[in-house]
Amino acid sequence: MKKRGAPQLLAWSKSSQWRAISSAQAKKNLAALNAAPRCGALARSTGGPCRNPIKAGFNRCRLHGATPKGAKWHIAGPAITHVKTERKIRDRVRAAEKKARRLAKMAPEELEAHRQWQRAHQPGNAAARQRLRDERKQSAEVRAMMERPRPAPSAKSSELADQITALRAELDRRRDDEQKPKPIGAFA
Ligand SMILES: [Zn+2]
Numbered sequence: 001m002k003k004r005g006a007p008q009l010l011a012w013s014k015s016s017q018w019r020a021i022s023s024a025q026a027k028k029n030l031a032a033l034n035a036a037p038r039c040g041a042l043a044r045s046t047g048g049p050c051r052n053p054i055k056a057g058f059n060r061c062r063l064h065g066a067t068p069k070g071a072k073w074h075i076a077g078p079a080i081t082h083v084k085t086e087r088k089i090r091d092r093v094r095a096a097e098k099k100a101r102r103l104a105k106m107a108p109e110e111l112e113a114h115r116q117w118q119r120a121h122q123p124g125n126a127a128a129r130q131r132l133r134d135e136r137k138q139s140a141e142v143r144a145m146m147e148r149p150r151p152a153p154s155a156k157s158s159e160l161a162d163q164i165t166a167l168r169a170e171l172d173r174r175r176d177d178e179q180k181p182k183p184i185g186a187f188a
Contacts, residue, residue, distance in 0.1 A: 041064035050064055
């Protein structure tokens with residue numbers, strides 16, 4: 001492995017003083033771990049209690065449900081979030097750089113072929129994209145149908161419309177007749 005850092009720092013990390021400090025800290029950490037209460041969950045590997053030290057603030061170890069509880073149970077700790085986000089960003093940047101290098105090496109006709117392939121092969125679910133295409137096509141057809149001018153009424157249809165109007169008028173008249181009070185007995 002390549003050694004990193006200034007020579008003074010490398011010397012310091014090998015000095016007996018540094019060893020004493022780090023050994024004392026390691027012993028302190030180990031003592032705290034040993035003093036911590038034990039997780040009592042059933043360990044499937046042994047069939048007995050787990051015996052791992054519990055995580056601070058919980059009564060189980062990290063393997064047996066020592067996960068955040070309460071209103072903010074779904075929010076990961078800031079350290080984890082930040083590490084994951086930075087890794088994602090780094091990965092994206094690295095991928096983009098790699099792609100840019102690959103494109104820069106391509107001959108013009110090769111580049112054009114690549115662009116055409118990219119246009120023809122969109123990312124994502126092929127079935128979902130086909131469904132969206134169908135929906136767009138159908139809406140365009142409906143729109144065209146709505147915008148098409150209505151044909152002028154033919155002689156037959158205007159004749160039918162006149163008949164309907166006459167029948168409606170007749171119906172209204174008969175209804176009015178029925179509503180009128182009927183004359184009774186001798187005055188009929
Ligand atoms: Zn446990």
